[in-house]
Amino acid sequence: MERVRDEPLTIGRFARMCRLSVKQLRHYDELGLLPPDRVDPSTGYRYYAPARVRDALTVALLRDLDVPLQVIAELLAAGDEERTRLLRAERDRIAARIARDTERLAVLDRLAEGPAPAYEVEVVDDPALRLAVVRGRCDPDEVGARTRECITALLGALGRSAVGWVPPLHGLYPLDLEDGMTIAAGARTDEDVPGTVATTLPAGPAATTLHTGPYEQLPLAYHALQAWIHEQGLTARGPAREDYLVSPGEAEPHELLTRLTIPIDPTRQDTP
Amino acid sequence: MERVRDEPLTIGRFARMCRLSVKQLRHYDELGLLPPDRVDPSTGYRYYAPARVRDALTVALLRDLDVPLQVIAELLAAGDEERTRLLRAERDRIAARIARDTERLAVLDRLAEGPAPAYEVEVVDDPALRLAVVRGRCDPDEVGARTRECITALLGALGRSAVGWVPPLHGLYPLDLEDGMTIAAGARTDEDVPGTVATTLPAGPAATTLHTGPYEQLPLAYHALQAWIHEQGLTARGPAREDYLVSPGEAEPHELLTRLTIPIDPTRQDTP
DNA sequence: GCTGGACCCTGCCACGGTGGGAGGGTCCAG
DNA sequence: CTGGACCCTCCCACCGTGGCAGGGTCCAGC
Numbered sequence: 001m002e003r004v005r006d007e008p009l010t011i012g013r014f015a016r017m018c019r020l021s022v023k024q025l026r027h028y029d030e031l032g033l034l035p036p037d038r039v040d041p042s043t044g045y046r047y048y049a050p051a052r053v054r055d056a057l058t059v060a061l062l063r064d065l066d067v068p069l070q071v072i073a074e075l076l077a078a079g080d081e082e083r084t085r086l087l088r089a090e091r092d093r094i095a096a097r098i099a100r101d102t103e104r105l106a107v108l109d110r111l112a113e114g115p116a117p118a119y120e121v122e123v124v125d126d127p128a129l130r131l132a133v134v135r136g137r138c139d140p141d142e143v144g145a146r147t148r149e150c151i152t153a154l155l156g157a158l159g160r161s162a163v164g165w166v167p168p169l170h171g172l173y174p175l176d177l178e179d180g181m182t183i184a185a186g187a188r189t190d191e192d193v194p195g196t197v198a199t200t201l202p203a204g205p206a207a208t209t210l211h212t213g214p215y216e217q218l219p220l221a222y223h224a225l226q227a228w229i230h231e232q233g234l235t236a237r238g239p240a241r242e243d244y245l246v247s248p249g250e251a252e253p254h255e256l257l258t259r260l261t262i263p264i265d266p267t268r269q270d271t272p
Numbered sequence: 273m274e275r276v277r278d279e280p281l282t283i284g285r286f287a288r289m290c291r292l293s294v295k296q297l298r299h300y301d302e303l304g305l306l307p308p309d310r311v312d313p314s315t316g317y318r319y320y321a322p323a324r325v326r327d328a329l330t331v332a333l334l335r336d337l338d339v340p341l342q343v344i345a346e347l348l349a350a351g352d353e354e355r356t357r358l359l360r361a362e363r364d365r366i367a368a369r370i371a372r373d374t375e376r377l378a379v380l381d382r383l384a385e386g387p388a389p390a391y392e393v394e395v396v397d398d399p400a401l402r403l404a405v406v407r408g409r410c411d412p413d414e415v416g417a418r419t420r421e422c423i424t425a426l427l428g429a430l431g432r433s434a435v436g437w438v439p440p441l442h443g444l445y446p447l448d449l450e451d452g453m454t455i456a457a458g459a460r461t462d463e464d465v466p467g468t469v470a471t472t473l474p475a476g477p478a479a480t481t482l483h484t485g486p487y488e489q490l491p492l493a494y495h496a497l498q499a500w501i502h503e504q505g506l507t508a509r510g511p512a513r514e515d516y517l518v519s520p521g522e523a524e525p526h527e528l529l530t531r532l533t534i535p536i537d538p539t540r541q542d543t544p
Numbered sequence: 545g546c547t548g549g550a551c552c553c554t555g556c557c558a559c560g561g562t563g564g565g566a567g568g569g570t571c572c573a574g
Numbered sequence: 575c576t577g578g579a580c581c582c583t584c585c586c587a588c589c590g591t592g593g594c595a596g597g598g599t600c601c602a603g604c
Binding site: 016018051053066095098101104105111114115227233 | 289290337338352367369380383448491495498505508
């Protein structure tokens with residue numbers, strides 16, 4: 001009469017069925033995420049009904065997908081619409097991490113393949129630049145993706161307005177990487193381009209270097225340039241400017257050429 | 273005489289120069305990773321020489337690459353050879369994470385696009401199978417990559433030995449995912465294939481279902497199958513077997529067809 | 545000289561999720 | 575009734591960072 005399938009399971013048995021550890025199950029109980037069906041009041045033993053295995057397996061699956069426990073709790077309680085929204089958010093989070101890790105991989109590949117590249121730095125008198133720019137806000141982790149969006153928007157604006165602009169394109173980046181920072185993509189032109197903002201970068205001294213290779217490896221150029229600036233006792237002023245001299249479409253990633261320029265404060269020369 | 277470039281920097285100034293927070297610098301000091309050049313014995317104030325900026329920027333760069341502080345410390349102390357070895361290890365770690373996240377993304381994409389796919393499960397009497405298998409050990413996170421390696425090795429062995437084997441190929445996976453677990457790729461054949469191990473899977477009852485789509489989404493099939501098994505009050509016996517009915521090269525990823533089979537213990541039928 | 549504000553110090557707690565271990569109770573088959 | 579497998583709670587550790595409390599220090603402007 002009593003059917004095996006309905007007998008309550010001890011935590012150890014239940015854990016083996018759903019690919020979770022006993023520790024995890026106790027933790028999820030504490031969070032209210034996966035409470036046992038019955039807790040013996042005198043011994044504290046947890047007992048699970050076989051029907052809970054599906055829920056537990058779902059939790060295990062979502063954890064494998066690196067979904068936070070908090071979100072899993074919301075997912076289990078949510079309706080269809082909300083569920084889809086939450087899953088999409090997780091999807092985007094993982095996609096962003098892949099994008100970020102791909103950038104990291106490019107730099108690590110370069111570093112692992114031998115000595116760090118040598119960057120030749122020089123100080124120049126940078127002329128003023130009048131740019132038509134498209135701005136974007138982003139967190140430091142999303143700079144790569146956001147830059148591409150701004151470039152696309154800029155090219156769209158330039159194409160639609162069909163004005164004469166002077167290659168190459170430029171990117172502007174604040175020196176302080178912080179959440180909600182503002183970046184910009186710009187093109188040199190004296191005309192007003194609809195969909196862009198006219199911005200003039202002041203003339204002045206600047207430290208500059210040349211980067212060869214994919215954009216993902218630009219952090220190495222920043223590293224070299226900033227180190228050089230501070231070693232000279234100079235002060236970086238920002239924003240940093242990237243000039244995309246040879247850009248994708250013109251050449252393979254390893255042949256891309258980018259000038260990196262960081263304005264500096266005019267310095268009092270040391271008395272020798 | 274006193275040159276600006278050599279004046280010691282307070283921690284705040286130094287932090288701004290090298291894109292690290294004051295908290296981080298104090299932490300790195302505590303770890304011995306980036307000690308200040310001078311600490312005022314009476315006030316405890318930390319002072320950094322401008323020459324340390326390069327090191328600090330290097331630490332910041334490596335942290336951006338998600339290199340653990342422990343490894344950064346080893347990198348700074350290591351010789352060229354050791355440095356390359358450590359960087360390669362980090363490279364591999366990030367590459368593995370990208371691979372893993374890509375698998376996750378495939379599942380999340382499927383889940384986010386609508387209701388979870390319906391899997392039709394049935395119990396069959398599974399015949400015994402004699403396989404020539406190639407085994408591999410791996411951690412749960414590397415199953416995807418390791419499986420591909422085993423399949424490649426198996427195909428190599430089959431090709432070299434040119435024996436008649438019966439498609440499709442099979443994959444064998446333990447039900448308990450744990451570090452150092454053993455997986456296997458196998459092909460049905462009655463002959464002995466050099467480079468492989470002959471293994472016979474016993475006949476018996478099994479629960480089975482059919483999965484359509486990329487291999488990355490197989491976890492959904494496992495989820496459905498395991499949930500079904502436990503809901504029936506049955507006991508999974510393992511190892512799980514995947515039959516690659518329609519495999520890459522024959523079709524697009526979304527058209528791949530895979531049979532998933534989990535042997536079960538013969539059960540006492542409930543008295544109604 | 546004094547004051548205010550920017551800066552610095554130490555020390556503790558928090559996050560997220562899991563594992564390890566101590567110290568002790570419970571269950572069940574032989 | 576005994577031994578071993580199982581269960582309980584509670585605390586600590588990991589990793590790297592941020593926040594806050596409570597207090598000291600530095601320096602420019604008056």
